[in-house]
């Protein structure tokens with residue numbers, strides 16, 4: 239797929255800006271806080287309807303404006319598509335395809351596929367489990383947009399079950415020795431258990447499946463970048479174990495664990511069982527990368543994961559996704575830069591941000607469109 243142009247109106251620090259992408263690689267160069275990451279964020283939003291930086295639409299709309307817009311023209315194998323996203327400082331966002339407003343945001347997902355690689359991703363290994371869950375979820379959403387809905391349903395059940403557990407805890411705390419306790423919350427809890435198991439097993443099974451496909455790809459990249467000296471293993475650590483990919487078996491395992499954790503859950507007033515407590519483990523030569531991996535090894539690992547994402551999305555979607563490199567290239571040594579260059583060639587359209595061109599290999603510079611970004615304005619340099 240190829241992003242031909244992007245138009246930003248009142249989005250972040252862009253008042254009105256049109257960018258035509260004229261080469262498979264575009265380097266956006268500029269000082270700090272000029273709007274380079276904002277532009278990549280706009281593409282990320284068109285891809286997943288999520289930004290890894292901010293949850294609030296209000297913060298993404300240009301200060302003092304009430305509405306911001308991101309529009310793009312994308313070429314896919316089946317034809318051109320016009321994407322439009324309108325953000326409001328108050329009120330709901332709306333999405334449009336080929337200028338027609340869509341009723342369901344789900345239908346907007348999976349049209350523009352992109353893999354994002356920013357310096358924040360270097361935190362994927364050392365960061366919290368939530369970081370790794372979000373990473374996994376964003377891959378899944380791209381591969382299978384319905385996953386966004388599945389996850390939303392799970393989170394909704396989780397919130398409601400947590401509220402009920404808090405009510406139960408409060409009731410317990412306020413109970414006098416001779417007081418009679420209502421059975422109703424417990425009956426209600428059994429209903430929520432069943433819903434949590436159903437929705438949770440959908441999430442867990444999908445996460446397991448995607449990792450099963452991603453892990454060998456990442457392993458092979460990691461081996462090649464490390465000169466075959468390191469063996470990477472990527473393993474899913476689900477909160478509810480799944481022995482096989484069978485919905486009923488996973489739901490039963492879920493219900494068994496809920497039963498087992500009943501008292502701590504009611505004491506703490508929160509749900510302790512489910513994929514909101516999953517993690518992903520990375521080991522290098524059988525040692526946890528988190529605690530032992532050097533900075534260099536962790537960089538290799540994250541680069542391998544990103545390359546694996548590109549490959550997997552390409553395999554599943556049938557077209558190469560975009561690659562968004564936000565300020566990470568300079569952090570990779572020449573060897574890793576070249577590995578990346580070899581891997582993407584001209585097959586994956588790549589948008590790269592940087593504060594200086596000095597860190598780039600001459601080959602990169604010669605084959606790229608170079609744009610300068612200054613206070614929300616974009617000019618062509620080469």
Ligand SMILES: Nc1ncnc2c1ncn2[C@@H]1O[C@H](COP(=O)(O)OP(=O)(O)OP(=O)(O)O)[C@@H](O)[C@H]1O
Nearest residue numbers: 250251270271272273274275276297298299300301
């Ligand atoms: N809603 C908004 N309205 C106006 N300006 C905004 C808004 N949100 C962010 N900005 C501005 O955008 C700028 C940040 O841009 P961005 O994050 O793209 O930086 P960058 O060019 O990638 O620089 P760096 O190299 O530091 O990452 C800041 O000046 C910030 O004040």
